[in-house]
Amino acid sequence: MRERYRNPVVVITGASSGIGRATALAFAERGAAVVLSARREQPLRDVAAACEQAGGKALVVPADVTNEAAVVEIARRAADAFGRLDVWVNNAAVTLFGLFEQTPSEPYRRVIETNLFGYIHGARAALAQFRRQGSGVLINVASMVSKIPEPYISAYVASKHAIRGFSQSLRQELAVLHARDIHVCTVMPATIDTPLFQHAGNYTGRAPRAMPPVYPPERVARTIVRLARTPRREIYVGSSAPQLALLSFLAPGLAERLLARSVDRLHLHHGRTAYATNGNLFTPMVEGTAATGGWKPRRERRFLRAAAVGLAALAPALLGFLWLRPRLSA
Template sequence: MPRELQNRTVVITGASAGVGRSAVHRFARGGAKIGLIARDKDALNDVKDEIERLGGRGFVMPADVAHADQVFAAADAIAEHFGPIDVWINDAMVTVFSPVWDLTPDEFRRVTEVTYLGVVHGTMAALRHMRPRNRGTIIQVGSALAFRGIPLQAAYCGSKHAIRGFTNSLRTELIHTGSRINVTIVELPAVNTPQFDWARTHRTHQPRPVPPVVQPEVIADTLYRAALQPAREYWIGASTLAVVLGNMLAPGLFDRYLARTTFNGQETGTPVAPYRKDNLLEPVRDLHRTRGSFGSESSNSAIVVRGTVARLAPVIACGAALLMLGRIARPLPPRRALRRRYD
């Protein structure tokens, strides 16, 4: 396999599981030296061992991205160990599955501090190291939910919306100064990661991703591509295109569709265990893996739209509208059918 990033320094937050861990594997195969940031040191050491088995080099820096000082210190240590930072990927996130009225202010704040401010802190740390050299690439791991909020994830959706606003502002500032630093947002569909096994929930049944679902390796491949070929945005998956452009065409209709389908659509038929652990405040130490529990329905491929989609928007919008209308016309499966399917 080509090692296009041989001896380049790449930093990945949220590196202990899910998309972040999968991205670590992909960048290790590309020859990168990888700085690993997440809360759980033991899990990061496991990831470091995986990097070395792939012939790469890793450096562990435990940090909670909600705390800027920890992120800045991690960036300094990684740069000192490996040399100048070439690529920084902001991937860390947490969420809570709950209606707004059942969330506490502290829960909402925590999701925002990790999922949004963690990106801000990571970007600031990257800029401190990239601006003196006037080079580097920052990649924000976004979501289709940055364009369209859905029920039960208001804090997460709000954070993903905020990432777009922050990144757009930063991009204009870099353009104004003639900077050669690249900033890319990669917008994700539903991904089969452990987040659904360890995210906090106030619902009665175990969370699940809204289909269609892709494997995290699909995202990792796109992140690797974005590092080699920076563009303004990457959109992954037909569902992301449908969500973004469908919401542009008929937001009110989309409100009603989501209200009708995505409460049950984000739950399995399995009740939440009484002593289920979640990772909102502390890591869940026995669930750090790349994939989640929905592999049987997850795809190993997805369409990817790179750069500005303005020229494709009319065609894609028509397709998205037809897809949405087709889905809206279908009757909602009864909860009993969902329980049989996902048990």
């Protein structure tokens, strides 16, 4: 993989906007050949032009990741065009806001089909090519909610938890097969400034927004580029994610209450109503083709200060537990 990194061939799903677009540009700036896939063809062509201008090569392959045959075709066209496939970035995702009992079944199912089965289809296509080559890196873009659940987005949380577990199982199977040069990485970003929230399905009656602290998509893109060169099992993006994960590990009940209140107050507008919508779950939206969604990165210090206070309050109890545990088991 290291030998090929100078000009890697990289497939990116969900490349028409958000993290996918930022990642495509980040690879292209380093001379990569990027294979861009999403449902919207014209935004993909715009990204391809930007990638070629940045110094890379680009191939556009429109596809809906819920269609396994279409995803297999992405891999075939990548190999035919460039002779190999070095990196596959599973990134295409949708989300849905709504209390579980008030959310219709079909939109709920669509989130699972896109986010989880889309990644499963991508993994099948990528690993088949990697096995033929003997090397490759599969990067699954999950979320911090893979470990830290939130209310109102239970379909998204379920899919991202599943992606993390799926990635863990794949790594174990590759170890059994002694496929040392094939890697599976899981990226778990905090809230990222992308059009995901404008594209979201919504059954809350309130307008969704990015919950602070908000990080730029380029930060995730840089992480993905580093993983292609130096694979790691799992990595967070955004300093709020590991702090909340630690809080959840030390005090799961407190973390659940904190996230419940924060999401209710900060993720959904209290004074701005919204009509029920499926967003882009079934049909792509014309709006939102940029890497960013217009959500200003803000409030990180305030948010992290609250998390730090919670961790500081728990520190004495944790230290006491660690001191007592060997003595209790003696």
